[in-house]
Amino acid sequence: xxxxxxxxxxxxxxxxxxxxxxxxxxxxxxxxxxxxxxxxxxxxxxxxxxxxxxxxxxxxxxxxxxxxxxxxxxxxxxxxxxxxxxxxxxxxxxxxxxxxxxxxxxxxxxxxxxxxxxxxxxxxxxxxxxxxxxxxxxxxxxxxxxxxxxxxxxxxxxxxxxxxxxxxxxxxxxxxxxxxxxxxxxxxxxxxxxxxxxxxxxxxxxxxxxxxxxxxxxxxxxxxxxxxxxxxxxxxxxxxxxxxxxxxxxxxxxxxxxxxxxxxxxxxxxxxxxxxxxxxxxxxxxxxxxxxxxxxxxxxxxxxxxxxxxxxxxx
Numbered sequence: 001x002x003x004x005x006x007x008x009x010x011x012x013x014x015x016x017x018x019x020x021x022x023x024x025x026x027x028x029x030x031x032x033x034x035x036x037x038x039x040x041x042x043x044x045x046x047x048x049x050x051x052x053x054x055x056x057x058x059x060x061x062x063x064x065x066x067x068x069x070x071x072x073x074x075x076x077x078x079x080x081x082x083x084x085x086x087x088x089x090x091x092x093x094x095x096x097x098x099x100x101x102x103x104x105x106x107x108x109x110x111x112x113x114x115x116x117x118x119x120x121x122x123x124x125x126x127x128x129x130x131x132x133x134x135x136x137x138x139x140x141x142x143x144x145x146x147x148x149x150x151x152x153x154x155x156x157x158x159x160x161x162x163x164x165x166x167x168x169x170x171x172x173x174x175x176x177x178x179x180x181x182x183x184x185x186x187x188x189x190x191x192x193x194x195x196x197x198x199x200x201x202x203x204x205x206x207x208x209x210x211x212x213x214x215x216x217x218x219x220x221x222x223x224x225x226x227x228x229x230x231x232x233x234x235x236x237x238x239x240x241x242x243x244x245x246x247x248x249x250x251x252x253x254x255x256x257x258x259x260x261x262x263x264x265x266x267x268x269x270x271x272x273x274x275x276x277x278x279x280x281x282x283x284x285x286x287x288x289x290x291x292x293x294x295x296x297x298x299x300x301x302x303x304x305x306x307x308x309x310x311x312x313x314x315x
Contacts, residue, residue, distance in 0.1 A: 010275050010277070011044055012050065012051060013275060014042075014043060014274075015043045015047050015048065015051060016051075016077070016078050016081045016082055017274060018039055018043060019031075019070060019074070020078050020079075022039070023070060023075075024078075025126075025128060026128055027127075027131045027132060027135075028070055028075050028132050031070035031075070032067055032068070032070075033067065034066070035048045035066060035067075035068060045066075048068055051074070054074075055073055055175075056073060056074030056077050057069065057074055072136035072137065073136075073141075075136045076136050076137075076138060076141040079142065080141075084142070086243070086245065086272040090142070091142065094143055095143070096124070096125060097123045097125055098139060098143070098145070098164050100123035101114075101147070101148050101157075101159045101163055102164060105159050105161055105163055109161070110161060111158060111159060111160050111161050112158075112159040113151050113156055113157065113159070114156070114159060115155070115157075116130070116154060116156060116157055119148075131154065133147070134147075134148050134149065134150060137149065139164075140167060141176070145163075145164055145166050146164065146165050146171075147163065189216075190216040190217075190220050191276075191279070192220070192230075192233060192234050192277075192279075193218050193231050193233045195218035195220070195231070196216065197214055197215070197216050198215055198216060198217050199215040200215075211224050212224055212225070213228075216231070218232055219232050220232070226282065227279075227280060227281075230281055231280050234276070234280035236277070236281060236306060237277045239302050241273065241275045241277065241278040242273055242274060242278055243271070243272045244269055244271055244295055245270050245272065246268070246269040246270075246291050246298075247268060248266060248268075248291075249266055263289045264287060264288060264289050264293075266288070267287065267288045267294035268285055268286070268287055268294055269285065269287075269288075269294035269297070270285055271283040271286075271298055271302075281305060283301050283302055284298075285298065285301075286298025286300075
């Protein structure tokens with residue numbers, strides 16, 4: 001049976017969500033699994049094999065059965081794909097760890113060395129997070145700046161005098177340069193079907209302003225960086241294909257005053273796509289005076305978009 005590129009992409013996206021769900025809060029050295037065990041068996045064996053070929057998993061054999069271990073680059077890739085798009089706190093925590101390290105190289109006269117336990121204590125961050133940040137070089141991978149590395153794994157951390165300084169092009173690893181080049185090329189293709197971008201430009205808006213648009217060979221259109229007309233190859237998603245996140249607006253300054261006058265925006269609900277199909281159909285935010293109301297409004301936004309999609313299919 002031949003599996004389409006779209007299905008393979010969806011399988012890889014699902015696999016990365018599974019990896020994050022299972023291993024985000026543990027040390028990466030403990031991130032080993034058997035693909036035949038739940039919940040990993042919900043993904044095809046060919047998907048795990050494909051991820052392994054990408055260098056994101058190491059494959060071993062134990063008692064005649066295949067096992068996989070998440071690699072540092074695989075952990076960083078999982079964060080880029082699943083965590084960072086929906087949770088800015090990860091970058092904030094990395095910044096917090098960089099700040100803790102910076103105290104040891106004040107003056108930048110020489111590199112410094114610090115015990116892992118002391119650094120973890122000074123940072124105020126969980127042990128697993130600090131271990132993974134050093135092990136996976138997350139400062140370089142995520143923040144694109146110099147970070148700490150092991151002088152002795154799990155025991156002592158080396159802090160460079162270039163800590164926190166942006167990586168120069170020649171300082172980046174071949175994998176990082178390849179990823180950046182691939183991401184740049186992706187800007188000129190439909191993220192769903194790989195069709196070429198055929199037109200870019202500006203168009204006037206009804207309020208006298210102008211909007212920026214991108215048109216793709218497949219028919220997809222983006223306006224001001226957001227999908228306005230989805231790729232025709234995408235299937236309309238189920239609501240379960242989104243992860244709903246409802247939270248209370250912090251309410252500071254002018255926003256606090258506005259919330260007091262309009263309590264119906266006190267709670268906000270966002271929908272994060274979990275599949276490539278869902279990413280082609282972004283949902284409008286849901287608002288409400290309570291947690292439940294914000295979720296219910298977002299569900300209503302989904303039904304509205306679904307109705308518009310069905311109506312367009314009959315044109």
